[in-house]
Amino acid sequence: MASVFSYAFEPGFFSSGPVLTAVVVGGVAAVVSGVIGTFTVMRGQSFAGHALSDVSAAGGSAAFLLGISPLLGFVGMGVLGAGSMELIGVRRAEGRDLATGVVLGGGLGLTALLLYFDSTSQSTTGAAITVLFGSMFAIPSSSVPLVVAVSAVALVAVGVIYRPLLLSTLSPDLASVRGVRVRLVGVVYLVAMALAVALSALTVGAILSTALLIGPAATALRLTRRPARAVFIAAALGLAATWLGIVLSYDSYYWSSSHRGWPVSFFVVSIIFLGYLVLRRPPRRRTATADVGDGANATDGRHGLRGAAAPGTAR
Amino acid sequence: MNASGTPAPAPGEIALEVGDLTVSFAGRVVLDDVSFTMRRGEFTGLIGSNGTGKTTLLRAILGLQAPSAGTIRIGDRDRRQGQAVGYVPQKILFDPDVPLRARDLVSLGLDGNRLGLPLPSRTKRDLTEEMLAAVDALDFADSRVGTLSGGEQQRVLIAHALIRRPLLLLLDEPLANLDIHSEQEVVDLVARVAREQQIAVLISAHDMNPLMEVMDRVIYLANGRAVVGTTDEVVRTDVLSALYGHHVDVIRVHDRILVVAGRAEGGAMLDGHEPPDLGRP
Amino acid sequence: MFSSFMVDTWVVASIVAVVAGVVGFFVVVRGSAFAAHALPLGAFSGAAAASLVGVSTLGGLVVFSVLGALGIGRLGRRGHHDVATALSLVVLLGLGALFLSMTSEYAPEVESLLFGEVLGVAASAVLPVALLGALCVAAVAVLYRPLLLTSVAPELAEARGLRIGRTELWFLLILATTTAVALPVVGALLVFSLMVGPPAAARSFTDRPPVAIALSVVLALATVWSSIALSYALNWPVGFFVGMLGVFAYGAGRLWAWRRRMGRARRATRTVSPRSLPPRAARRVAG
Numbered sequence: 001m002a003s004v005f006s007y008a009f010e011p012g013f014f015s016s017g018p019v020l021t022a023v024v025v026g027g028v029a030a031v032v033s034g035v036i037g038t039f040t041v042m043r044g045q046s047f048a049g050h051a052l053s054d055v056s057a058a059g060g061s062a063a064f065l066l067g068i069s070p071l072l073g074f075v076g077m078g079v080l081g082a083g084s085m086e087l088i089g090v091r092r093a094e095g096r097d098l099a100t101g102v103v104l105g106g107g108l109g110l111t112a113l114l115l116y117f118d119s120t121s122q123s124t125t126g127a128a129i130t131v132l133f134g135s136m137f138a139i140p141s142s143s144v145p146l147v148v149a150v151s152a153v154a155l156v157a158v159g160v161i162y163r164p165l166l167l168s169t170l171s172p173d174l175a176s177v178r179g180v181r182v183r184l185v186g187v188v189y190l191v192a193m194a195l196a197v198a199l200s201a202l203t204v205g206a207i208l209s210t211a212l213l214i215g216p217a218a219t220a221l222r223l224t225r226r227p228a229r230a231v232f233i234a235a236a237l238g239l240a241a242t243w244l245g246i247v248l249s250y251d252s253y254y255w256s257s258s259h260r261g262w263p264v265s266f267f268v269v270s271i272i273f274l275g276y277l278v279l280r281r282p283p284r285r286r287t288a289t290a291d292v293g294d295g296a297n298a299t300d301g302r303h304g305l306r307g308a309a310a311p312g313t314a315r
Numbered sequence: 316m317n318a319s320g321t322p323a324p325a326p327g328e329i330a331l332e333v334g335d336l337t338v339s340f341a342g343r344v345v346l347d348d349v350s351f352t353m354r355r356g357e358f359t360g361l362i363g364s365n366g367t368g369k370t371t372l373l374r375a376i377l378g379l380q381a382p383s384a385g386t387i388r389i390g391d392r393d394r395r396q397g398q399a400v401g402y403v404p405q406k407i408l409f410d411p412d413v414p415l416r417a418r419d420l421v422s423l424g425l426d427g428n429r430l431g432l433p434l435p436s437r438t439k440r441d442l443t444e445e446m447l448a449a450v451d452a453l454d455f456a457d458s459r460v461g462t463l464s465g466g467e468q469q470r471v472l473i474a475h476a477l478i479r480r481p482l483l484l485l486l487d488e489p490l491a492n493l494d495i496h497s498e499q500e501v502v503d504l505v506a507r508v509a510r511e512q513q514i515a516v517l518i519s520a521h522d523m524n525p526l527m528e529v530m531d532r533v534i535y536l537a538n539g540r541a542v543v544g545t546t547d548e549v550v551r552t553d554v555l556s557a558l559y560g561h562h563v564d565v566i567r568v569h570d571r572i573l574v575v576a577g578r579a580e581g582g583a584m585l586d587g588h589e590p591p592d593l594g595r596p
Numbered sequence: 597m598f599s600s601f602m603v604d605t606w607v608v609a610s611i612v613a614v615v616a617g618v619v620g621f622f623v624v625v626r627g628s629a630f631a632a633h634a635l636p637l638g639a640f641s642g643a644a645a646a647s648l649v650g651v652s653t654l655g656g657l658v659v660f661s662v663l664g665a666l667g668i669g670r671l672g673r674r675g676h677h678d679v680a681t682a683l684s685l686v687v688l689l690g691l692g693a694l695f696l697s698m699t700s701e702y703a704p705e706v707e708s709l710l711f712g713e714v715l716g717v718a719a720s721a722v723l724p725v726a727l728l729g730a731l732c733v734a735a736v737a738v739l740y741r742p743l744l745l746t747s748v749a750p751e752l753a754e755a756r757g758l759r760i761g762r763t764e765l766w767f768l769l770i771l772a773t774t775t776a777v778a779l780p781v782v783g784a785l786l787v788f789s790l791m792v793g794p795p796a797a798a799r800s801f802t803d804r805p806p807v808a809i810a811l812s813v814v815l816a817l818a819t820v821w822s823s824i825a826l827s828y829a830l831n832w833p834v835g836f837f838v839g840m841l842g843v844f845a846y847g848a849g850r851l852w853a854w855r856r857r858m859g860r861a862r863r864a865t866r867t868v869s870p871r872s873l874p875p876r877a878a879r880r881v882a883g
Contacts, residue, residue, distance in 0.1 A: 041679060044676065044678055045678075046630070046678035046679055046681065046682040047629065047630035047633075047678055047681075047682075049682075050630070050633075050634075050682055050685070051633075054785070095410070095412060095627075097627050097629045097630055097678075098624060098627065098629050098792065098796055098846075099846075100629065100630075101629035101630070101632070101633060101788065101789075101792045102789075102792060102793065102796070102842060102843055102846040102847075103843075104633065105786065105788070105789035105792065105793065105838075105839040105842040105843060106839055106840060106842070106843040107839075108785045108786055108789075108835065108839055109786060109789070109835060109836040109837070109838065109839020109840050109842075109843075110836070110839070111711075111785070112710075112711035112712075112783070112785065112786065112832075112833040112835040112836040112839065113832055113833065113836040115707065115711070115833075116707075116711070116832060116833050116836075133689075133693045133696070205693075210682050210685065210686050211682075211683075211686035211687075211690070213682075214679060214682040214683065214686075215682075215683060215686070218679045218682075218683070260697065260698065261697075262694055262697060263693045263694060263696075263697045265690060265693045266690045266691065266693045266694040266697075267690075268690075269686045269687055269689070269690030269693075270687065270690055272683075272686075273683055273686070273687040273690075276683060377755050378757070379754060379755070400755075402752070402755040404751040404752065404755070407749055407751060407752075409748065409749070410748075412799060412800070412853065413625055413747075413748055413799065414625075414798075414799045414802055414803050414804060414805055414807075414808040415744070415748050415803070415805060416803050416804060419804065419805060420748070420749070423741060423744065423745050423752075424752075426741060427741050427742070427744070427745040427752070427753065427756055427758070428741065428742060428745070428753070428756045428757055428758050429741055429742075430738050430739065430741070430742070431737070431738055431740075431741075432737045432738075432740055433740065433741055457803065458803070459803050460748070462860070472752075475752065
């Protein structure tokens with residue numbers, strides 16, 4: 001047993017500072033992403049989630065430029081992005097995606113400009129890669145308290161609006177009838193998502209934080225129809241994938257003689273993707289006309305989870 | 316003879332023949348041994364509450380739902396050979412931002428499934444114009460489909476369905492979202508077109524009253540089974556009670572028909588026009 | 597700006613704009629903005645792979661974006677591709693991260709591939725781009741009617757025997773090829789902006805599909821030409837201008853659409869049916 005253990009964990013794993021920081025920060029980011037991502041998938045807002053992470057990349061590049069903590073850059077820009085998306089406020093799903101795309105285009109354009117300034121001002125070409133792909137093992141341990149604080153805020157926010165959020169996800173009309181401020185809840189949720197995305201952008205990069213947001217949640221929603229359970233499973237899956245990814249990435253430094261190692265983000269994303277493929281069960285047809293979708297359209301007699309009505313589901 | 320007293324047209328050729336149709340999925344038998352025939356020029360109402368299988372039947376006729384047993388023949392050929400069947404689905408949510416005019420949608424009814432660039436042709440233009448005129452949609456022919464009202468959209472969808480001069484026209488709950496005025500317009504329009512073009516029309520609804528004046532025959536669906544005949548033959552206490560397996564009263568009030576759950580429920584009056592949904596086993 | 601080594605850029609950029617304008621019309625009509633964003637990012641990883649293996653960048657771009665298209669098409673559920681898109685995107689990017697880590701010589705190219713590079717077009721690229729571009733436009737022409745019908749009214753398309761999933765897959769493949777071709781000039785991160793901004797504006801100005809497509813091409817050309825000129829002048833990345841112009845185009849389109857709506861409401865003279873009463877109450881009153 002001891003030899004298996006030592007085989008799995010290459011020497012120095014548990015004593016390495018950066019690794020432990022990665023474990024903590026990565027773990028926290030994974031849990032927050034999994035929790036919030038469950039709602040993202042239920043609401044069919046995967047694009048918004050991804051767009052926010054790309055937009056917050058602009059913040060990250062600005063942070064590099066200004067020499068401030070990247071997390072603050074990510075968070076600041078993410079919140080700004082969430083605000084603009086909400087401001088454009090389109091109801092229909094297609095229109096919403098389009099609006100999201102446009103905001104994203106603007107944000108990325110800005111990122112382009114800022115990264116360009118980065119590279120000319122500091123002659124480092126690594127900024128782009130770090131911002132976009134993250135550097136799990138390069139997170140300063142001093143950022144841990146801030147990370148924990150931001151995650152706490154995000155989780156508390158979601159906890160507070162849990163029931164109105166669930167209700168307005170199932171049916172915005174039903175929710176407003178019950179007195180829920182649907183738009184307010186939507187904004188709070190978007191901001192929480194921006195925070196989650198910023199956190200994971202720090203660890204696996206802006207582009208790949210989408211994986212932590214969507215992957216475990218989508219898998220969880222295929223495994224269960226109960227929202228509370230899905231949230232829990234999503235967090236657990238994300239956590240497992242992140243920690244396993246960290247271990248594998250650390251070990252990979254020892255695999256080849258050149259001691260290069262493979263990036264954590266690669267492992268984490270691959271594990272999440274494989275997990276999704278393996279764990280999702282083939283869709284069960286409930287009726288001839290209803291389309292059982294990926295979480296976003298999960299119809300459930302008990303809980304009536306329903307996304308934007310797909311054509312053909314009307315009887 | 317239909318209710319308005321005008322003599323029904325002489326029976327035309329058979330447009331649709333459904334024989335012993337059974338459809339089951341998800342472990343449930345949705346349609347059980349349903350048989351009926353429709354002839355050209357006939358106006359048939361498919362009546363049943365929600366969930367009784369009306370849409371399933373329509374989809375089976377369209378070839379979108381494979382039957383577990385039974386046959387469907389359109390015209391003189393088997394369903395599988397893909398003849399033209401006109402179909403008007405329930406209300407479609409068109410995006411008002413999509414640039415497509417009513418006129419364009421109707422043209423697509425002619426050739427929407429063909430590959431290759433559509434070449435502008437005089438025939439196509441004339442046919443489209445003709446159809447739009449027939450459904451009285453010329454006023455808004457050049458407006459976007461997403462900006463039309465329910466009734467207007469309905470008419471455009473009917474034009475789309477009819478432009479290929481099908482043998483058979485299916486309408487899925489076309490009256491469900493309309494106000495009375497539009498309801499009547501649609502019914503009259505479809506009845507007129509059916510007579511003029513000798514099309515067999517099957518219109519599904521959960522309330523048969525708006526169709527009373529134009530319906531030649533009724534297919535009454537409940538519990539997956541169907542009873543077919545004229546209104547006088549089918550919509551009777553004894554027949555429907557047998558169909559439901561449960562006593563129901565058929566009451567006529569001022570030219571309107573009410574189907575009411577029977578004595579067992581204390582004669583509970585349902586929302587007058589809907590047949591009771593007696594649920595599934 | 598019009599010196600000999602820039603000519604290729606102008607030519608390629610124009611071809612790209614035409615194709616993006618045509619394909620972009622359907623991106624907007626079908627609501628495939630996410631796919632349009634995700635596919636080029638996946639393609640980007642292909643470029644990294646290509647440099648690792650030593651084959652043509654364009655080849656790598658096309659292969660990976662096609663892989664992405666297949667992922668979205670096969671994993672996606674009808675009408676709900678967003679999860680499939682997200683997952684296909686991240687898995688390809690994860691691979692990209694891996695490839696990037698393996699080759700240190702690639703770093704400077706990363707930025708130009710991500711954000712666009714005015715000088716990023718080699719003379720040898722003009723012919724393949726032209727061919728692939730022509731292929732995409734031809735494919736759209738061939739699939740024009742099914743694409744239109746499945747986008748606007750899937751129920752009607754289905755009743756006509758059109759296979760929604762199959763049409764979607766073909767469209768994704770066309771989209772994949774388009775983005776791969778446009779990527780070197782505009783950059784992976786912004787190529788979708790070219791396919792979303794101009795068409796989104798175009799559809800507000802006309803009700804007819806062919807006109808909207810033509811307008812979309814015109815706006816795309818204008819966007820690309822201005823972006824290249826500005827990028828050349830200021831030395832800022834092409835992608836920045838494409839992104840900003842896209843936002844501007846979308847905004848202009850929204851504004852125009854709003855104005856039309858207001859105008860229509862004011863001009864409405866048709867008698868409005870009594871829709872305020874629910875149908876049943878109305879019937880009781882009438883009956």
